[in-house]
Amino acid sequence: MANTVSVEKNRSASAILVTVGMIFTVGSALGFQHIGGYTPCALCLLQRDPYYYAIPVGILAIAASLFKLPAWITRAALALVGIAMLIGAGLAVYHSGVEWGFWPGPITCSTGAPSVTTNAGNLLGDLNAIKPPSCNDAALRVLGLSFAGWNVIASVVLAAIAFFGASRKNA
Template sequence: MSRFLIFIAALGSAALLVGAFGFQHLGGFAPCKMCIWQRYPHAIAIGIGVLATVIPSAILPYLGALAALSTAGIGAFHFGVEQEWWEGPSTCTSGPIGNLTPEQLMEQIMTAPLVRCDEIAWSFMNISMAGWNAIASFALAILWISAARHIQKAI
């Protein structure tokens, strides 16, 4: 049962990555900086899933859960930035332009990223891609933890 849960959790991360790349390359939705950040833990979770199928250990599924929780946390933070609940990183959100000289404003414009983190590129049921990533990743973390507990019971 634990191997099946690990497989499903790693497959879930792979599906989310494939979806992200599909939106980017097929749908033309360029990712922002925080979108990219959300991808790394999924790649790590896939690697942990591969390792966990050959190395029976409860530690690896917990690390998979940590990876899933990491991307869920980034996704939840990103969703909050999109909803304007809090500010995101200054390198990918718009900032105030008051008290800037024309030269400083031009510098800010020229160094601004192409895709802003505080703009929603796509949503479904009023939840953005970042929000859906957070929801799905929390569910994947539950699968990883369930796998770890099954392994611990078997030991």
């Protein structure tokens, strides 16, 4: 019985940790965009999708664990989160490779989220003048890694946490 309780606590902790980690990671990206002024490129925006899909699944895993629903529900939700984070890691590796010039980026690499204008009278002029960033150029490098490079690390760590929780079987 004690081992089962320990496994359930590990699974709950994994669900909470991975979900909070995903919220922090995508929240940081949104903070750099909206507070820091870093306009994301098309691949940057694409890398956020796995988080947007996996966060609600992570919340489901937390709820299933806390409300003591059958363990397979929590395990399945954590496995889905892990898969989503591996997909996110793959997208981030692809984007990092584009930034380092290992392979070409997609045609949409020259499009991104345009800056928001506050002058409605100059809207057309702003639309013509504002050029979104290219996927080839890292907006910022910290310790040699771009946002995409750090996303590779975050996604792999989050996937490992999710798969750890999903692999905990009741004794």
